[in-house]
Amino acid sequence: MADIIVPELAESITEGTIAQWLKQPGDTVEKGEFIVELETDKVNVEVISEEAGVVSELLAAEGDTVQVGQIIARVGAGSGSAAPAPVAETKAAEASTPAEAPKTVPVAVETTSEQDRTIASPAARKLAREKGINLSEISPVDPMGRVRVQDVSAHSTAPAPTKAAPTTAATATSEDDGRFTREKMSRRRQTIASRLLEVRQSTAMLTTFNEIDMTNVMALRSRKKDKFFDDHDVRLGFMSFFTKAVVAALKKYPYVNSQIDGDYIVKNNFFDIGIAVSTEGGLVVPIVRDADRKNFAEIEDNIGQLAKKARDNKLALSDMSGGSFTITNGGVFGSLLSTPILNGTQVGILGMHTIQKRPIAVGEEIQIRPMMYVALSYDHRVIDGKDSVGFLKMVKELLESPEDLMLNS
Known part of the structure; x- marks a missing residue:
């Protein structure tokens, strides 16, 4: 088993964002082959696998912030013939038989509560805990139902519902009616914004x-x-x-x-x-x-x-x-x-x-x-x-x- 670790990026860069997984659990990877693309403040960096084998699990999702030295995936021996089940099927299987649930999806799923049964990335769970948000109340953008960091952030900044007046079709305003589009700034755009403000x-x-x-x-x-x-x-x-x-x-x-x-x-x-x-x-x-x-x-x-x-x-x-x-x-x-x-x-x-x-x-x-x-x-x-x-x-x-x-x- 070989760990995929976020490499040293530059003297002033200590973290990055998972921009795109180039390999998925069950995929075969060769030694030196690119496995993930990281977005940093300045450039995108492709990380290679130091060992040949099969991707056994991903420990961070696209959009997650990861630190230099952090383990983000594991590669094990094998032929890669058995691909993991889709996320939706994995969720159902984990909800019914948690003891036998496959471990190819990098999320923690239990059956103790509706929140625990929600599929979410580790970073999203951490942010939700810090903000005191119940994951089951979040409407994820992912069509497979997976909650990510940006979903938690969007939920935390949404205006709280009021009971002062009933909501009617004429007065309701939400992102779902097509009047608004919420787009999370990329890491690079956030860096550009902060540095321009700092210069001014x-x-x-x-x-x-x-x-x-x-x-x-x-x-x-x-x-x-x-x-x-x-x-x-x-x-x-x-x-x-x-x-x-x-x-x-x-x-x-x-x-x-x-x-x-x-x-x-x-x-x-x-x-x-x-x-x-x-x-x-x-x-x-x-x-x-x-x-x-x-x-x-x-x-x-x-x-x-x-x-x-x-x-x-x-x-x-x-x-x-x-x-x-x-x-x-x-x-x-x-x-x-x-x-x-x-x-x-x-x-x-x-x-x-x-x-x-x-x-x-x-x-x-x-x-x-x-x-x-x-x-x-x-x-x-x-x-x-x-x-x-x-x-x-x-x-x-x-x-x-x-x-x-x-x-x-």
């Missing part, structure tokens, strides 16, 4: 704005994109231009590339640029390492690979740790102007926006030009207005003279 509460964040005439960048990209693709097998986008411009501006304004450590300001002598990527699970920020040492093709290739890993949910913790500055592009969703929020301990983030043609004064003439608003959010405890405005102005000037940017990179 713990920093003196301000935002300064400017606008960039994208005429020359777009013209240069149009002229060079085919040859660029032929030479490097990667497409020339705008992100490499912005990344290079940001690196050049960070070198001139080093406090924008820093962080606070107690009473010290730590200026980073490296340029690891985070590129925000939107995924179904939320925003993630993989890092382009040593962006100052990479050319345009290497940056575009790096961004493309990281974006694909993010969309495929294959990012590793090492892909997202240690960035010194972040670029986020709300323009891909049509955002004209926004105020980006600082990323973690960083003191600066650049927000890109959609390119929109607008009338602009060029000398004594009015011309229609493709313009982009850009925003720099910064921690005013470290960065003064002079540096923030100067940084953003330099980014603007470099992008309006892209030939110089490419020649000097």
